[in-house]
Amino acid sequence: xxxxxxxxxxxxxxxxxxxxxxxxxxxxxxxxxxxxxxxxxxxxxxxxxxxxxxxxxxxxxxxxxxxxxxxxxxxxxxxxxxxxxxxxxxxxxxxxxxxxxxxxxxxxxxxxxxxxxxxxxxxxxxxxxxxxxxxxxxxxxxxxxxxxxxxxxxxxxxxxxxxxxx
Numbered sequence: 001x002x003x004x005x006x007x008x009x010x011x012x013x014x015x016x017x018x019x020x021x022x023x024x025x026x027x028x029x030x031x032x033x034x035x036x037x038x039x040x041x042x043x044x045x046x047x048x049x050x051x052x053x054x055x056x057x058x059x060x061x062x063x064x065x066x067x068x069x070x071x072x073x074x075x076x077x078x079x080x081x082x083x084x085x086x087x088x089x090x091x092x093x094x095x096x097x098x099x100x101x102x103x104x105x106x107x108x109x110x111x112x113x114x115x116x117x118x119x120x121x122x123x124x125x126x127x128x129x130x131x132x133x134x135x136x137x138x139x140x141x142x143x144x145x146x147x148x149x150x151x152x153x154x155x156x157x158x159x160x161x162x163x164x165x166x
Contacts, residue, residue: 010059
């Protein structure tokens with residue numbers, strides 16, 4: 001039996017299909033089960049995975065890449081578990097984020113998170129207080145979080161970020 005696959009209606013969908021994870025966009029039949037399953041969509045009318053995929057299939061490249069919406073996916077994969085066509089919006093949106101980041105379209109709030117991570121290796125550096133330091137000592141743990149420097153180096157080695165681009 002031949003599997004039916006939706007043929008992309010745009011060159012943008014074809015472009016995303018060439019990025020790992022994006023190839024499943026071709027299978028979307030626009031049923032809306034992803035939006036009905038989405039934890040984020042429950043809390044905001046702004047985020048609708050089905051509509052975002054529809055924009056991809058219609059070729060609204062600039063709008064999708066400049067949008068903060070693909071960045072809101074929590075990758076919980078509830079949509080993927082329920083999709084009868086085998087589409088993973090989380091994977092599609094990951095591919096969108098890869099392409100958007102390559103072209104410099106990273107929403108400011110996500111850029112701040114990445115900058116914090118790249119500057120000190122963790123997101124909660126400002127919350128580390130003398131209290132936690134004393135608690136770590138009481139538990140026999142090293143209060144110096146220098147191990148974080150090793151983690152940060154590993155992250156920076158993995159990311160293709162040029163100096164001065166942080």
